[in-house]
Amino acid sequence: MRFTLWAVGLFCLVGLVSSNIEMSNEENRQPSISIVGGTAALLGEFPALGAMRTSSGALRCGGTLITPSHVLTAAHCLSGLSATAISSLRMMFNSLTVSGDTGSIARNVTRAIIHPSYTSVTRGFDVAVMLLNSPITTIALTKLPTDSAIATTIRPTTTRRTTTRRTTTRRTTTRPTTKPSCSCTCPPATVRQKVQPKTQAVDSRAFSTYENEPAVIAGWGTTSSGGSISSILLKANVTVLANSVVASQYGSSFLPLAMLGAAAPGKDTCQGDSGGPLYVKGVQVGITSWGSGCADPDFAGIYTRVTTYVDWIAQTVTSNPV
Numbered sequence: 001m002r003f004t005l006w007a008v009g010l011f012c013l014v015g016l017v018s019s020n021i022e023m024s025n026e027e028n029r030q031p032s033i034s035i036v037g038g039t040a041a042l043l044g045e046f047p048a049l050g051a052m053r054t055s056s057g058a059l060r061c062g063g064t065l066i067t068p069s070h071v072l073t074a075a076h077c078l079s080g081l082s083a084t085a086i087s088s089l090r091m092m093f094n095s096l097t098v099s100g101d102t103g104s105i106a107r108n109v110t111r112a113i114i115h116p117s118y119t120s121v122t123r124g125f126d127v128a129v130m131l132l133n134s135p136i137t138t139i140a141l142t143k144l145p146t147d148s149a150i151a152t153t154i155r156p157t158t159t160r161r162t163t164t165r166r167t168t169t170r171r172t173t174t175r176p177t178t179k180p181s182c183s184c185t186c187p188p189a190t191v192r193q194k195v196q197p198k199t200q201a202v203d204s205r206a207f208s209t210y211e212n213e214p215a216v217i218a219g220w221g222t223t224s225s226g227g228s229i230s231s232i233l234l235k236a237n238v239t240v241l242a243n244s245v246v247a248s249q250y251g252s253s254f255l256p257l258a259m260l261g262a263a264a265p266g267k268d269t270c271q272g273d274s275g276g277p278l279y280v281k282g283v284q285v286g287i288t289s290w291g292s293g294c295a296d297p298d299f300a301g302i303y304t305r306v307t308t309y310v311d312w313i314a315q316t317v318t319s320n321p322v
Contacts, residue, residue, distance in 0.1 A: 035219050036295040037267035038234030043096055043103070046218050046233065047139040049277060050091040051098045052077065052109075059098045059229055062219050062276030063091060064142040064284055068135035069322040071109070072142070072313065073275035074287050074304065075118040075128040086112050091132065094139050096233045098220050105139065107132040113316050115309070121290040124258030126304045129316045143283045145307045210240040215262050216279040217288070217301075221272030225294040229272055238264040240280065241300050249299050250292070257308055260286055261300035269301045270294035278303045 048065040052073065061077035071091060078086060087110055095104035110131045118125040218235040222228060239262060246254050246261030254261065262278055269276065269288045278286030286303030293299060306313075 035217060035221065035230065035234035035236050035267075035273070036223055036225075036270050037264075038218075038223070038230075038236040041096065041218055041233040041235045043101075044094065045235070047094040048142040049218055049233075050093040051095065051220055052275060053090045053092060053098060055088040055090075057099065059220055059272060060089065061272075061274050062288070063130060064277050065093060065136060065139065066129075066142050066144060066313070067317055068137050068141070069132045070317050070320075071130040071132065072144075072284070072287065073128050073130060074121075074289055075114045075126045076121050076289070077275045078112050078114055078128050078130075079118065083111065086130075089130075091130075093136060097231065098229075105136055107134060107136060109133075110322075113320060115312060121302075122253045124255050124304075125309075126258075126289045127287060127306075127309045127313065129313060129320070131320060131322055135322065142277065144313065145283055145285060145310055209243060209256075210260065210280050210285050211242045213240045213280045214238075215240050215285070217262070217267075217269050217273075217276070218279075219269065219273050219276045219288070222270045222294070225270060227270075236264070236267040238262040238267055238278075238301070240278075240285075246300050246302070250302070254302065256305075258305055259289065259302050260305045261302055262286065263300035265297065266295050268295035273301075 050063050050065060050071060051059055052061040052063050054060050061073060063071040063073035063077075066072045087108070089109040091107050091109060092098065092100050093105045093107070095101055097104075100106060110133050112128055112130045114128045115125040118127070215238050216235060217238055218233060220230050220233055223230055223234070241261045241263060243254075243256040243260075246259075247256065249261070260278075268291070271294070273288045274290075276288040277284045278288065285306050287306060289302050289304050291299060291301040
């Protein structure tokens with residue numbers, strides 16, 4: 001799914017955000033994977049990219065296989081769902097269609113861990129890990145950034161390395177054409193983890209922001225804002241933008257430590273794209289999160305910055321074996 005900000009005449013309390021989620025399932029209210037300006041992917045090109053399906057078989061979101069039994073996705077794909085609803089989700093991997101085809105692999109989701117600090121997409125922490133009912137060992141896993149390329153953490157001398165903090169606690173957008181969305185509630189039934197002491201992350205290497213790097217997006221969602229989902233897996237090439245450029249578009253709603261922006265003329269993720277990957281040189285550096293419109297030349301797509309959360313992801317996988 002991907003959260004899209006709409007210019008609507010709704011009002012929120014100062015410092016809060018409201019959300020308008022477009023679904024790619026039967027209610028047309030939940031965004032999942034969707035690519036504007038994409039081309040057909042080849043069979044086996046994105047084997048670790050999975051379609052998240054509801055019990056009715058409808059597309060809800062995307063996710064990537066990061067261990068044989070763990071799937072990385074966006075927190076807002078699962079926020080508000082009960083444990084029962086989460087356990088009814090099914091992932092389809094190594095497939096060109098949502099329903100599966102030759103060589104596809106399906107697994108049920110057993111439970112999920114949402115980042116404990118997640119409240120809404122514009123506040124960061126839009127990351128979650130799902131557990132599968134049985135491992136998948138026949139396809140290549142998604143590669144995540146390694147320690148040599150991730151942001152380091154400045155820690156208090158008495159605390160261990162911990163989760164990065166948000167740069168602001170209350171935010172509203174400053175752009176006149178759109179309005180940020182209200183926060184969504186995380187499902188209390190999912191496994192939550194204790195929030196660690198706050199720390200400030202900083203870039204330790206020049207390339208850790210991935211600015212101006214070519215990137216790849218892929219998914220099954222709508223091919224235009226408010227349109228229909230694609231019957232086949234699509235892909236597109238985009239470029240990771242400088243933080244200053246994205247900040248000029250979204251104002252204080254863009255948090256450079258928690259997010260990154262990517263765009264290309266006529267190409268973008270869209271409604272239904274959330275939870276899917278942004279790849280740079282074959283490494284997943286982003287998780288599709290939110291944006292204003294689809295392929296709008298004035299607004300980039302926004303992705304969760306994986307380097308900021310790679311430690312939390314690793315700790316969550318280790319603490320939650322299948």
